[in-house]
Amino acid sequence: MKLSMPPSFRPHLVVTLLVGLLCGVAALVPTLGQADPSEKSPKQVNEGPDGAKLWAQTCSQCHNLRPPDTFSGAQWEVIVHHMRVRARLTVAESRAIADFLKGGK
Amino acid sequence: MTSKNLFLIACTAFTILMNASSTKAEDAPVSRAEFDKLVAKMAAMQAEIDRLKSEKTEPSAESAPAKGSGTSKSLAALSSKVDQLEKAAQLTTPGENKFVLTGNASATFSTINNNGSNFDATFYPIFLWHLTDNLMFEGEIEFELDGNSTSTSLEYAAIDWTINDNMTLVAGKFLSPMNTFVERYVPKWINKLPDTPLTVYDGILPESNVGVELRGVLPLGQEARLNYAAYVSNTPDLITSDPSNLGHLEFDNFASSGHGKAFGARVGFSPIHNLEFGYGFQKSKVPTDTGDGPGVNTLQQSADLSAHVDGLGGRWTLLSQYAWSRIGHTTLDPNGDLGVGPLGFANNSDGGYVQISYRGTQLGSDFLNKMEFIVRGDRLKAASGDPNTLDERRLTFGIDYWLTSSTVLKAAYELDHQEGAANSNAFLFGVATSF
Numbered sequence: 281m282k283l284s285m286p287p288s289f290r291p292h293l294v295v296t297l298l299v300g301l302l303c304g305v306a307a308l309v310p311t312l313g314q315a316d317p318s319e320k321s322p323k324q325v326n327e328g329p330d331g332a333k334l335w336a337q338t339c340s341q342c343h344n345l346r347p348p349d350t351f352s353g354a355q356w357e358v359i360v361h362h363m364r365v366r367a368r369l370t371v372a373e374s375r376a377i378a379d380f381l382k383g384g385k
Numbered sequence: 386m387t388s389k390n391l392f393l394i395a396c397t398a399f400t401i402l403m404n405a406s407s408t409k410a411e412d413a414p415v416s417r418a419e420f421d422k423l424v425a426k427m428a429a430m431q432a433e434i435d436r437l438k439s440e441k442t443e444p445s446a447e448s449a450p451a452k453g454s455g456t457s458k459s460l461a462a463l464s465s466k467v468d469q470l471e472k473a474a475q476l477t478t479p480g481e482n483k484f485v486l487t488g489n490a491s492a493t494f495s496t497i498n499n500n501g502s503n504f505d506a507t508f509y510p511i512f513l514w515h516l517t518d519n520l521m522f523e524g525e526i527e528f529e530l531d532g533n534s535t536s537t538s539l540e541y542a543a544i545d546w547t548i549n550d551n552m553t554l555v556a557g558k559f560l561s562p563m564n565t566f567v568e569r570y571v572p573k574w575i576n577k578l579p580d581t582p583l584t585v586y587d588g589i590l591p592e593s594n595v596g597v598e599l600r601g602v603l604p605l606g607q608e609a610r611l612n613y614a615a616y617v618s619n620t621p622d623l624i625t626s627d628p629s630n631l632g633h634l635e636f637d638n639f640a641s642s643g644h645g646k647a648f649g650a651r652v653g654f655s656p657i658h659n660l661e662f663g664y665g666f667q668k669s670k671v672p673t674d675t676g677d678g679p680g681v682n683t684l685q686q687s688a689d690l691s692a693h694v695d696g697l698g699g700r701w702t703l704l705s706q707y708a709w710s711r712i713g714h715t716t717l718d719p720n721g722d723l724g725v726g727p728l729g730f731a732n733n734s735d736g737g738y739v740q741i742s743y744r745g746t747q748l749g750s751d752f753l754n755k756m757e758f759i760v761r762g763d764r765l766k767a768a769s770g771d772p773n774t775l776d777e778r779r780l781t782f783g784i785d786y787w788l789t790s791s792t793v794l795k796a797a798y799e800l801d802h803q804e805g806a807a808n809s810n811a812f813l814f815g816v817a818t819s820f
Contacts, residue, residue: 337658340700341693343575344790351485358485358515362523366568368602368612370550371518 331380353382491573493815562614563665573817584736589710594618681713699745707737730770738763
């Protein structure tokens, strides 16, 4: 049985290969895309992601921002972990957001 | 003794007498009585000084007991309050696992042309367990009203294992990553309109998959990032036994017939934080719902675009998605048992939606800043030869009022046109909240 489809819609094969490549890269190079810390100033190396900025930019992509006092610190840890998976955040980004929310009472 | 000597003696005596008579009063010797009097005075002064010193450091005999008891009572009460608060704080973190019950709920009213009016309600609790820093369980149950009963369904239930900063393994039932509306925007308090778009919900795309998924993000510098998801899951079924849905895919089957599996993926690229392009697909060879006859090859594809920009005193949000579904040619109801066949067609359909919303943030009025205006256009283009699906186009205008950041009142008017059928224009109202 031949599946007919417009020739222009065969990029799924390319996407499969691309995703497979991305998975391999993600598994082997966890810090890909991040600048070499030795090239940063000591202040930049020590600061890490800006939790407040990430909260404002990332969380508002899908929904209204929930005030930090909506949940307790322990609840925010759980919720931000859930959002780390859903919104595809790095561990460092999610920790920065969680620290900001837990501290912003 | 000569007169000279006498004269000298007399002068000396006179000098002595003169010195004695010229002594100042303060140089005069003090009598014993005066000395004793002075000593007594000094003793009295010393006693007074000592008394004043003691009064400065200690309260007086009359007032000391009252002040001390008040302060002690206040300190004791404050200490007790702090203990209570500490215990309450500890109760929020039971044991070593952290659990949160959250979710959303809604109530709606709709009046549809040629279809009456109806109230409805939903309740979607979400259960989250933070098992360790790298392990989480997440699950959502959907309680909905369905005719004369309540329907209960498992929206998702998955264990997430964060392998590293860029990769998470998800196993179980998870929301379809190629369907960005369902994965990100379908919760009642996030979806800005009372209803959902055609095509991407109860349409031609899967809403969830049962299988295994690998997902993550690759930062590409300061702001750009590439996110990805790839999965293998149970396949949908091809509906061949229900005449009202012949030739469509049943995505809500949770058991795979045969050994076939579906493979899918989505890649999203964000050059800046408020813009994302995405493409996803799912490919499978699906069996029929009866298990009879050969399976058919299927391919679903989706392209999505989302953007946010601040301007004109508020935030503009663009959400859009377009999907294509290709189901291989097959002959349905070959013997005519369903009163429809033999029916042969390739169920190739497509459709999507575009939604633009505006919410003011600097309009100078708290009331206006809580309002949001939405316009959504969506369409579904049915397959040629499909006896059950009509081309449909809708245009919806909505206004939201945000009571809080997670509770919203919605009102919308929807122009709904189906080819060859009367319009289904509707007024839609709803309230939704997240907890």
